[in-house]
Amino acid sequence: xxxxxxxxxxxxxxxxxxxxxxxxxxxxxxxxxxxxxxxxxxxxxxxxxxxxxxxxxxxxxxxxxxxxxxxxxxxxxxxxxxxxxxxxxxxxxxxxxxxxxxxxxxxxxxxxxxxxxxxxxxxxxxxxxxxxxxxxxxxxxxxxxxxxxxxxxxxxxxxxxxxxxxxxxxxxxxxxxxxxxxxxxxxxxxxxxxxxxxxxxxxxxxxxxxxxxxxxxxxxxxxxxxxxxxxxxxxxxxxxxxxxxxxxxxxxxxxxxxxxxxxxxxxxxxxxxxxxxxxxx
Amino acid sequence: xxxxxxxxxxxxxxxxxxxxxxxxxxxxxxxxxxxxxxxxxxxxxxxxxxxxxxxxxxxxxxxxxxxxxxxxxxxxxxxxxxxxxxxxxxxxxxxxxxxxxxxxxxxxxxxxxxxxxxxxxxxxxxxxxxxxxxxxxxxxxxxxxxxxxxxxxxxxxxxxxxxxxxxxxxxxxxxxxxxxxxxxxxxxxxxxxxxxxxxxxxxxxxxxxxxxxxxxxxxxxxxxxxxxxxxxxxxxxxxxxxxxxxxxxxxxxxxxxxxxxxxxxxxxxxxxxxxxxxxxx
Numbered sequence: 001x002x003x004x005x006x007x008x009x010x011x012x013x014x015x016x017x018x019x020x021x022x023x024x025x026x027x028x029x030x031x032x033x034x035x036x037x038x039x040x041x042x043x044x045x046x047x048x049x050x051x052x053x054x055x056x057x058x059x060x061x062x063x064x065x066x067x068x069x070x071x072x073x074x075x076x077x078x079x080x081x082x083x084x085x086x087x088x089x090x091x092x093x094x095x096x097x098x099x100x101x102x103x104x105x106x107x108x109x110x111x112x113x114x115x116x117x118x119x120x121x122x123x124x125x126x127x128x129x130x131x132x133x134x135x136x137x138x139x140x141x142x143x144x145x146x147x148x149x150x151x152x153x154x155x156x157x158x159x160x161x162x163x164x165x166x167x168x169x170x171x172x173x174x175x176x177x178x179x180x181x182x183x184x185x186x187x188x189x190x191x192x193x194x195x196x197x198x199x200x201x202x203x204x205x206x207x208x209x210x211x212x213x214x215x216x217x218x219x220x221x222x223x224x225x226x227x228x229x230x231x232x233x234x235x236x237x238x239x240x241x242x243x244x245x246x247x248x249x250x251x252x253x254x255x256x257x258x259x260x261x262x263x264x265x266x267x268x269x270x271x272x273x274x275x276x277x278x279x280x281x
Numbered sequence: 282x283x284x285x286x287x288x289x290x291x292x293x294x295x296x297x298x299x300x301x302x303x304x305x306x307x308x309x310x311x312x313x314x315x316x317x318x319x320x321x322x323x324x325x326x327x328x329x330x331x332x333x334x335x336x337x338x339x340x341x342x343x344x345x346x347x348x349x350x351x352x353x354x355x356x357x358x359x360x361x362x363x364x365x366x367x368x369x370x371x372x373x374x375x376x377x378x379x380x381x382x383x384x385x386x387x388x389x390x391x392x393x394x395x396x397x398x399x400x401x402x403x404x405x406x407x408x409x410x411x412x413x414x415x416x417x418x419x420x421x422x423x424x425x426x427x428x429x430x431x432x433x434x435x436x437x438x439x440x441x442x443x444x445x446x447x448x449x450x451x452x453x454x455x456x457x458x459x460x461x462x463x464x465x466x467x468x469x470x471x472x473x474x475x476x477x478x479x480x481x482x483x484x485x486x487x488x489x490x491x492x493x494x495x496x497x498x499x500x501x502x503x504x505x506x507x508x509x510x511x512x513x514x515x516x517x518x519x520x521x522x523x524x525x526x527x528x529x530x531x532x533x534x535x536x537x538x539x540x541x542x543x544x545x546x547x548x549x550x551x552x553x554x555x556x557x558x559x560x561x562x
Contacts, residue, residue: 007446011448104390105388105390105440105444105445106388106389107386107387107445108386109386109387110385110387112385133414133445134444137445137446137447138446140448159386160386163384163385163411163415164386164388164411165418165419166418
């Protein structure tokens with residue numbers, strides 16, 4: 001497995017792989033890899049001839065009051081995990097390699113970034129879109145893999161790739177969960193023992209909402225109310241950022257639940273802000 | 282010479298050219314080709330193995346009160362000109378091929394688009410950046426050619442390509458002029474005979490300003506005043522949109538003229554809005 005820190009080096013390796021007839025799979029990550037990331041790597045490994053994982057904590061997608069400084073960095077464990085899951089290359093650039101000067105250019109999908117996480121994190125998705133556009137141009141993959149846990153990100157990135165004709169397929173893989181249902185996240189390690197127990201209620205609430213919709217198709221506000229009650233009962237120290245029911249593609253609020261909907265929520269536990277979602281179709 | 286109307290077809294032809302070891306040159310245009318465009322094609326022909334010219338009047342870069350509907354369309358003459366200047370392929374997509382649905386994604390370089398033409402045409406440069414990003418992803422060229430007449434566009438597109446790591450060199454070629462100095466433009470055909478005579482004053486004013494700067498390095502406002510006087514005297518029916526002296530890379534206003542500066546102006550004659558600029562270094 002190769003580890004590259006420069007754009008030129010990773011481009012050269014991809015060029016050689018292409019010349020050898022291999023298709024290119026790409027998993028952009030911020031490191032601190034967990035089983036969710038590794039499921040993306042496994043999927044890419046099964047579908048592509050040459051698999052590149054990027055490890056880059058992108059500063060431009062963090063707001064000024066967010067956890068850029070404390071975001072977990074585990075480069076040695078990440079490297080070992082990539083190697084054992086069969087990655088061909090890691091791209092781990094220093095910040096100066098990605099941003100030799102500030103990017104004056106912004107890529108954004110404003111209509112899809114207004115609700116959900118975009119409401120409380122206005123800088124986030126423009127930062128994500130811009131760095132993903134950069135990484136797609138650097139690596140030039142045939143397929144790029146994203147996790148369904150970050151559903152809004154996946155919907156936005158796919159729309160960006162389609163709108164801008166990036167020659168890449170955006171592949172979205174299922175959320176990987178702990179035994180009690182908590183979605184894998186690099187930020188779970190911020191949780192105290194007591195918070196960790198409560199955090200399972202996010203998925204519990206989503207499952208309860210899914211059951212309710214499948215049985216009764218109640219109005220969205222009834223479902224949201226049920227989710228909030230579940231969270232209040234089972235995660236009393238959690239601070240709900242949002243609970244929303246939206247169209248799965250447009251991410252716009254819906255009232256009716258007798259058609260496919262996405263239920264998404266964000267809850268803070270101390271400095272850990274956790275998100276989860278479930279698609280009901 | 283091939284003429285393609287679909288993304289898939291032009292991509293296939295580029296892939297074949299690459300497989301044959303050829304480098305790809307690309308000239309994005311809105312058609313209505315004149316000697317300025319053809320100088321870009323000649324430059325590409327001299328430097329690249331496979332040269333693609335796109336002909337696409339991009340609706341998203343026109344404001345609601347602008348000339349999208351009446352913008353000159355001369356497809357047969359364009360085709361003949363491309364052929365006689367040695368283009369390998371034309372990409373002339375219908376609007377639905379480029380925008381099967383509205384683009385929710387926007388690419389913009391806001392700090393470079395505030396002044397000059399950006400002030401009176403706020404939709405213009407985001408529209409340009411977005412369609413150029415699309416075209417770069419569709420064609421995948423090694424070198425893309427732009428004319429210096431649209432200097433702000435060239436500076437913005439180059440910055441976008443650098444910021445987003447598009448694997449392309451943005452090449453800027455000199456403005457091509459009529460015998461009396463008027464910069465070639467598809468919009469020159471909007472001019473009446475009398476306006477056409479006056480229009481030569483744009484370049485006359487720029488040359489006068491350049492001479493003034495080289496001799497005396499006066500403050501920018503003195504130079505701007507001299508340009509306005511020249512225009513008032515020699516193009517009395519022209520309506521000045523702006524006359525600005527800016528830093529050639531940052532496009533920010535400057536006061537001093539004893540370092541490299543860009544002098545740029547826009548003047549309306551009836552429905553023809555003409556622009557020109559000169560780099561003094």
